[in-house]
Amino acid sequence: xxxxxxxxxxxxxxxxxxxxxxxxxxxxxxxxxxxxxxxxxxxxxxxxxxxxxxxxxxxxxxxxxxxxxxxxxxxxxxxxxxxxxxxxxxxxxxxxxxxxxxxxxxxxxxxxxxxxxxxxxxxxxxxxxxxxxxxxxxxxxxxxxxxxxxxxxxxxxxxxxxxxxxxxxxxxxxxxxxxxxxxxxxxxxxxxxxxxxxxxxxxxxxxxxxxxxxxxxxxxxxxxxxxxxxxxxxxxxxxxxxxxxxxxxxxxxxxxxxxxxxxxxxxxxxxxxxxxxxxxxxxxxxxxxxxxxxxxxxxxxxxxxxxxxxxxxxxxxxxxxxxxxxxxxxxxxxxxxxxxxxxxxxxxxxxxxxxxxxxxxxxxxxxxxxxxxxxxxxxxxxxxxxxxxxxxxxxxxxxxxxxxxxxxxxxxxxxxxxxxxxxxxxxxxxxxxxxxxxxxxxxxxxxxxxxxxxxxxxxxxxxxxxxxxx
Amino acid sequence: xxxxxxxxxxxxxxxxxxxxxxxxxxxxxxxxxxxxxxxxxxxxxxxxxxxxxxxxxxxxxxxxxxxxxxxxxxxxxxxxx
Numbered sequence: 332x333x334x335x336x337x338x339x340x341x342x343x344x345x346x347x348x349x350x351x352x353x354x355x356x357x358x359x360x361x362x363x364x365x366x367x368x369x370x371x372x373x374x375x376x377x378x379x380x381x382x383x384x385x386x387x388x389x390x391x392x393x394x395x396x397x398x399x400x401x402x403x404x405x406x407x408x409x410x411x412x413x414x415x416x417x418x419x420x421x422x423x424x425x426x427x428x429x430x431x432x433x434x435x436x437x438x439x440x441x442x443x444x445x446x447x448x449x450x451x452x453x454x455x456x457x458x459x460x461x462x463x464x465x466x467x468x469x470x471x472x473x474x475x476x477x478x479x480x481x482x483x484x485x486x487x488x489x490x491x492x493x494x495x496x497x498x499x500x501x502x503x504x505x506x507x508x509x510x511x512x513x514x515x516x517x518x519x520x521x522x523x524x525x526x527x528x529x530x531x532x533x534x535x536x537x538x539x540x541x542x543x544x545x546x547x548x549x550x551x552x553x554x555x556x557x558x559x560x561x562x563x564x565x566x567x568x569x570x571x572x573x574x575x576x577x578x579x580x581x582x583x584x585x586x587x588x589x590x591x592x593x594x595x596x597x598x599x600x601x602x603x604x605x606x607x608x609x610x611x612x613x614x615x616x617x618x619x620x621x622x623x624x625x626x627x628x629x630x631x632x633x634x635x636x637x638x639x640x641x642x643x644x645x646x647x648x649x650x651x652x653x654x655x656x657x658x659x660x661x662x663x664x665x666x667x668x669x670x671x672x673x674x675x676x677x678x679x680x681x682x683x684x685x686x687x688x689x690x691x692x693x694x695x696x697x698x699x700x701x702x703x704x705x706x707x708x709x710x711x712x713x714x715x716x717x718x719x720x721x722x723x724x725x726x727x728x729x730x731x732x733x734x735x736x737x738x739x740x741x742x743x744x745x746x747x748x749x750x751x752x753x754x755x756x757x758x759x760x761x762x763x764x765x766x767x768x769x770x771x772x773x774x775x776x777x778x779x780x781x782x783x784x785x786x787x788x789x790x791x792x793x794x795x796x797x798x799x800x801x
Numbered sequence: 802x803x804x805x806x807x808x809x810x811x812x813x814x815x816x817x818x819x820x821x822x823x824x825x826x827x828x829x830x831x832x833x834x835x836x837x838x839x840x841x842x843x844x845x846x847x848x849x850x851x852x853x854x855x856x857x858x859x860x861x862x863x864x865x866x867x868x869x870x871x872x873x874x875x876x877x878x879x880x881x882x
Contacts, residue, residue, distance in 0.1 A: 567842070572833040575866070702843075730859070731846065731847060733842050776819060781843070781844040781848070
């Protein structure tokens, strides 16, 4: 919808006739009208002009305010999701040439990024109390928006977008939508919802880490949510609670993981009045398409005829996308090219055509998506293989109606455990528990194999590599 | 072992492994308040598929969504019929 000369986000705040617009956080809210002629950054907004700014707030509400204020002002806006370790932050600061940081804590907080340790010269604090300011700098710069990838084991890659590429998938919404999302708005999926609310004349109800589902639903209901977005895993938690029917959204959206038919059918049954769509997107490729016929997969004509302004091709079963929504590049030296010579991004998602439809069947790199969190099988295999009795392992994805996938493992032992033979069953049960407990010490919970199968051998290629798609 | 006992024993095992504090379990326990998160439920459904041979949530027929533990057990009892 927006072109490359997209106006700064602040211009979208006012003007619309309709109900008052808000960002609602878990504890406090901000009216858009206050932000039109006010600032959350004290007197620091002018000082941030032309800088490469790391946005590292604890709360999503302050992040939302700072993103609006800094678009058009900052040269570069590096959006830091929660939980990025300190040593990764250091690398990000260096790569993105960060020379200012915005946080929302004035007192020292050991868990928050520390500007001094990171060597960042300028620190601005963002507050949810908006101070009126008459001479706000009018941003006219095209700010580079930098998002972090989530699929990597090491330092996340820095993906360069603009407001134009980020808002390219957004179509004008009817009425004044009240958006809600279960995502964090500092990742691509959640950021899409934030921008839909800002650019689409609406309001936004933010999620809050650790908030019980019932409380979140109560807030969504109280503010009259009309458009609600989450992963299939998020939706499972909603549908399993007694409060699922306390909200009555007009539009229900799934993204972040592959939506399967049973989830779509369940949502259709619980919210019969709502439009139902699932979106396919990645940080690098942007939103590829939105499917709204209530069926899993996507129509084959997206590939055959293109899908509006998005070109789709399949190379070796992998899905490639090209559009104005695609990121420009990875930032840094020694980084891979983000697109091929024709401007297509390889999503790494493997698709299979059945009749007039394509279905997602897995990842080219074997990455397992557990409820939107990515697991590299190699990392889990390394943890399993540290056990003294393990010869080798193959970590695989198992389809789950709840989280899309869970992690399971095939394990080959060096020798049969003690007492091998007919009665080795109980010993194997102990061994499975030992290995899983060891993984739990080394890995985040979603990476720990849910179950282990002991097998005599693993599938290997002629060159001795594990065959992941055997 | 009855389906209900199988379900409860798996829930207890998973809660212990994931270090979750379980609410007292009875047929009226609301699943969302049981102490398990969605990852635990994903593991539960996979393990029950291995033990009972059925995953009613991936089946294409319409499954009414379980809210209580009693509903959850009933979904498996119906699927096993």
